[in-house]
Amino acid sequence: MGSTRLFATAAAALTIAGCTPLTTTGFDTLAPGSERIEVRVPAWRDGAIAIDGVASGHVRRRTTGREEVRDWFGLERAWIERSGHFAFTARGPRVGGEIAGDCVYGRSERQARSGALAIAEPDAPLRLRCSFARDGVALGALALDGGEAAGDDAAFDARVGDVRVGDTLLGIRSLHRVGTGRGFPTDAPAGYAFEGADGSAIGGVDVSGGATRRLSLPTGGPARDAALAAGLALALFWDPGDVD
Numbered sequence: 001m002g003s004t005r006l007f008a009t010a011a012a013a014l015t016i017a018g019c020t021p022l023t024t025t026g027f028d029t030l031a032p033g034s035e036r037i038e039v040r041v042p043a044w045r046d047g048a049i050a051i052d053g054v055a056s057g058h059v060r061r062r063t064t065g066r067e068e069v070r071d072w073f074g075l076e077r078a079w080i081e082r083s084g085h086f087a088f089t090a091r092g093p094r095v096g097g098e099i100a101g102d103c104v105y106g107r108s109e110r111q112a113r114s115g116a117l118a119i120a121e122p123d124a125p126l127r128l129r130c131s132f133a134r135d136g137v138a139l140g141a142l143a144l145d146g147g148e149a150a151g152d153d154a155a156f157d158a159r160v161g162d163v164r165v166g167d168t169l170l171g172i173r174s175l176h177r178v179g180t181g182r183g184f185p186t187d188a189p190a191g192y193a194f195e196g197a198d199g200s201a202i203g204g205v206d207v208s209g210g211a212t213r214r215l216s217l218p219t220g221g222p223a224r225d226a227a228l229a230a231g232l233a234l235a236l237f238w239d240p241g242d243v244d
Contacts, residue, residue, distance in 0.1 A: 022205065023214075024175050024191030024206040030216055031203050035224070037094055037215040049090055049236075050060065057090035057098075059236050063126030076113040079123065081106065082240040090232055099139070101233050103130035109243045120243035122146070128237065132229040140165035142230050144172060146242060149210050157187050157242050163194070163230035168222035170202070172230060178208050188241060190233035192234050194227045203227040205234050 040050035042059065049057040063084040070077050083106030091098040107126040112119045116232035125146030132139040144161035175191040177183035190208040193201045202223060206214040213235035217227045 022190075022208045024204075024208050025177035025179055025181075026175075027191055027204060027206045027214065027216070030193060030201050031218075033082065033219070035217040035219050037217065037228075037231075039213045039215060039232065041213055041236055043211055048169055049088065049232075051090065051092055051094050056092040056095065057088060059086060059088040061086040061095060061236070061238060063238065063240075074114065076111075078111040078113060080111060080244060081108045081128040082244075083107070084240070086236060086238070088109065088232060088236055095228065097135045099229055099232065100133045100136075101130050101229060101236075103128060103142075103233055103237070105129070105237070105240070107240060111244075122242045124156075126240070126242065128161070130229075130233045132165075132233075134225070139224065140226060140229060142172075142233055146235075148193050157189065157239070159189055159192070159239075161205065163226045164221045165226040168226050169197070170223065170226050170230070171199070172234075175204070187240060192230075194230065195224070203231070205231040207235060 038052050043046060044205065045061040047059065048055050049059055061084065063184070065082045068079045079135065085104050087102045088096055089100045095100040105126065108123040109120050110123050128144040130142040132141065140163060142161065142163040144159050147158050147160040158176070161172045163170050163172060171194070173193050173195065174189035175193055176186050176189060178186055178190045191206040192204055194203040196202045202218050203216045215228070215231040215235065218224045
């Protein structure tokens with residue numbers, strides 16, 4: 001089972017047990033003064049999106065994959081690919097017209113299996129690519145890749161990349177802690193920070209709250225468009241993890 005699914009299962013179990021829902025550590029102070037938006041996403045692959053409680057769009061998600069296995073004197077060696085495509089539209093006053101996104105992703109791993117024992121390692125790291133449009137006109141693009149996390153967020157499934165709208169470029173890095181204080185680490189991303197040219201956080205997205213995702217956005221200009229488009233895409237992204 002991939003780390004993303006393990007993290008989601010743990011979060012759901014805590015919520016069902018009556019515990020306070022998990023949140024990305026430090027998200028509430030990530031970018032003081034930023035605009036906050038709550039996005040409700042469907043649990044199944046297709047469904048409606050609600051922004052601040054108002055039906056505001058739709059997402060369609062499809063996952064694919066393939067597996068090749070060879071037996072070598074009782075030892076199975078497998079190559080596994082996990083990929084997919086999702087597309088969404090979001091509209092309304094908090095969006096400012098309609099934003100559409102079209103995204104594809106993929107990664108692969110290698111496994112050695114003997115009986116119930118399996119050892120997995122990444123082969124080709126994750127690549128997520130999205131293109132965005134506003135009211136039918138090209139807006140910008142997102143590129144996110146599997147990478148190495150640093151500092152307190154050192155984690156196996158780290159993600160780094162950027163989103164560009166016109167001449168505005170924001171960096172993206174995954175966050176890997178949930179809970180209050182220093183929180184506790186997670187392999188799968190619990191959220192993402194959006195960073196300006198000087199490396200300071202100007203927004204982000206918290207994906208640790210089950211079907212409720214929180215966006216933190218700059219208050220205006222192209223940076224808001226970039227953070228909003230990227231935030232919606234990452235809120236809807238089913239990350240396959242680096243290994244099963």
